[in-house]
Amino acid sequence: MERYYQPEIECASRETILGWQNERLVKQVRHVWDNVPYYRKKMEEKGVTPDDIKGVADLHKLPFLSKEDLRIAYPYGLLAEPLEKCVRIQSTSGTTGKRVVAFYTQHDIDLWEDCCARAIVAAGGTNKDVCQVSYGYGLFTGGPGLNGGSHKVGCLTIPTSSGNTERQIMFIMDLQATILCCTPSYAAYLGETMKEMGYTPDQIPLKAGIFGAEAWSEEMRRDIEKTLGIKAYDIYGLTETSGPGVSFECSEQTGMHINEDHFIAEIIDPETGEVLPEGEKGELVFTSITKEAFPLLRYRTRDICVLSRKKCSCGRTHVKMSKPMGRSDDMLIIKGVNVFPSQIETVLIQHGYSSNYQIIVDRVNHTDTLEVQVEMTPENFSDSLAKITEREKELVSGLKTMLGIGAKVKLVAPKTIQRSEGKAVRVIDKRKI
Numbered sequence: 028m029e030r031y032y033q034p035e036i037e038c039a040s041r042e043t044i045l046g047w048q049n050e051r052l053v054k055q056v057r058h059v060w061d062n063v064p065y066y067r068k069k070m071e072e073k074g075v076t077p078d079d080i081k082g083v084a085d086l087h088k089l090p091f092l093s094k095e096d097l098r099i100a101y102p103y104g105l106l107a108e109p110l111e112k113c114v115r116i117q118s119t120s121g122t123t124g125k126r127v128v129a130f131y132t133q134h135d136i137d138l139w140e141d142c143c144a145r146a147i148v149a150a151g152g153t154n155k156d157v158c159q160v161s162y163g164y165g166l167f168t169g170g171p172g173l174n175g176g177s178h179k180v181g182c183l184t185i186p187t188s189s190g191n192t193e194r195q196i197m198f199i200m201d202l203q204a205t206i207l208c209c210t211p212s213y214a215a216y217l218g219e220t221m222k223e224m225g226y227t228p229d230q231i232p233l234k235a236g237i238f239g240a241e242a243w244s245e246e247m248r249r250d251i252e253k254t255l256g257i258k259a260y261d262i263y264g265l266t267e268t269s270g271p272g273v274s275f276e277c278s279e280q281t282g283m284h285i286n287e288d289h290f291i292a293e294i295i296d297p298e299t300g301e302v303l304p305e306g307e308k309g310e311l312v313f314t315s316i317t318k319e320a321f322p323l324l325r326y327r328t329r330d331i332c333v334l335s336r337k338k339c340s341c342g343r344t345h346v347k348m349s350k351p352m353g354r355s356d357d358m359l360i361i362k363g364v365n366v367f368p369s370q371i372e373t374v375l376i377q378h379g380y381s382s383n384y385q386i387i388v389d390r391v392n393h394t395d396t397l398e399v400q401v402e403m404t405p406e407n408f409s410d411s412l413a414k415i416t417e418r419e420k421e422l423v424s425g426l427k428t429m430l431g432i433g434a435k436v437k438l439v440a441p442k443t444i445q446r447s448e449g450k451a452v453r454v455i456d457k458r459k460i
C-alpha cells in the first residue's frame with residue numbers, strides 16, 4: 028500500500044494546489060519586490076510590478092533568473108531576509124567555476140526537510156528503517172537534505188557522508204541498513220564492491236535506494252537494483268531552490284512528482300524563452316513560492332525534461348517531470364551535432380557494459396573527435412585482441428545509430444576508470460583547454 032508523508036498535501040485536488048500556488052505566488056512576488064533590489068530592477072526593466080501578478084496565469088510576465096544572475100549578485104545580492112533571520116548556507120562545488128551560495132531561514136530548512144521526508148516515505152521508509160546517508164555532507168545539499176528528511180520520518184539515520192567504501196559496507200551490514208541515499212554512480216560502485224566481496228543480493232539488508240544529483244539511465248537503475256537487491260528511486264533538486272527533494276519518484280517509477288506546494292514548474296524553449304505546452308521537451312524553470320531567504324522567481328535550471336499531469340497510480344496529484352535528459356549546458360556539440368552523455372551511456376549499457384566510462388572530446392586539424400573509453404566487465408572481459416576489436420566495432424555502430432556521428436571506442440580493463448564517490452565526471456572536453 029502506498030504511504031505518504033503529508034497525504035493532505037501530496038494527494039490534494041488540482042484546484043486546491045492551484046489555489047495555494049496563486050496565493051503564494053502573489054505574496055512571494057511582493058516579498059521579492061520589497062526586499063531584493065536586484066530582481067526589482069529586472070522587473071522594472073520589463074515593465075512589471077507586483078500588481079500585474081494576480082496568480083499563476085501571470086507568471087510568464089516575470090523576468091527569468093539565470094546562473095549568470097547568481098554570479099553577478101554573489102554573494103548577498105539575491106538575499107531576501109535580514110542576516111539575523113538566516114541560519115545556514117549551502118553551496119555547489121563550483122567545479123564549473125560558478126559557485127552558487129543559497130541561504131536558508133529555519134523555516135526554509137524545515138520545509139526542505141519535509142520535501143526530503145516525502146521522498147523517503149515514497150520509497151517505503153518508516154520509523155522502523157535504518158537509513159544510511161552516503162551523499163556528501165557539508166556545503167553540498169545532498170547529505171544535509173536527506174539527513175533532515177530521514178530524521179523527520181523517524182528512521183535511524185547513519186550519517187556516513189560519501190567515501191571510505193569499506194566503512195560504508197561495514198555499516199550497511201553491521202547496522203542492517205535498509206535505505207541507502209547516495210549518487211547513482213556511488214551506488215553502482217558500492218554494489219560492485221559488495222559483489223566482489225562475495226555478498227549476494229539476498230544477503231544485503233538494503234531494500235530501497237534514493238539516488239539522484241546526477242543523470243542516470245533506466246539501464247543503470249536496473250543494474251543497481253539487481254546487484255544490491257533493492258528498488259531504486261530517483262530524486263531531483265538543485266542548490267538554488269533548496270537541494271534534493273524538489274521532486275521525487277513514487278512506486279510507479281515513471282517520473283518524479285514536483286512538490287508543487289513549494290515550486291511552480293514551467294517548461295520553456297531554451298532558445299526563445301517561450302513557455303511550451305505540457306508534454307513538450309524543454310528547459311525546466313522553477314519559481315520558489317514558499318522560500319523566505321532565497322526565493323528565486325523563474326529560475327532557469329538548464330535541465331531538459333518533459334512535464335506530465337497524467338493521473339498517477341500512486342495517488343499523488345502533483346505534476347511529474349521526466350528524468351532530466353541532460354543539461355542544455357552539458358550538451359556537447361560535436362561536429363555540429365547535439366550529443367548528450369546520457370545517449371552514449373544508454374548505448375553502452377544496452378551492449379552489456381557498466382556505467383564506468385569516459386567521453387573524451389578533442390579537436391584535431393580543426394575537426395572534432397569523439398572517443399569513448401569503457402571498461403569491460405568481469406563477465407565480458409576478454410584478452411583476445413580479435414574479440415576486443417569485434418566488440419569495439421559493435422559499439423561504434425551502436426553509437427553511430429544513436430548519435431548520427433562516428434566515434435572511436437576503446438575497451439579498457441575492468442577497474443581502470445576512476446570511481447566516483449559523489450557526482451561522476453564523465454566528459455573530458457579538451458577543446459576548451
Ligand code: DLL
Pocket residue numbers: 119120162168169170238239240241242243261262263264265266267270271272328330350351354
Ligand atoms: O545535486 C541536489 C541533489 C542532491 C539532488 C542529492 C538529488 C540528490 P546541485 O549540486 O546544485 O544539487 O546540482 C543540481 O544536478 O540542475 C541537475 O542538472 C542535476 N541533478 C540533480 N538531481 C538529478 C537527477 C544537487 N535525479 C543539478 N537526475 C541539477 C539528473 C540531476 N540530474
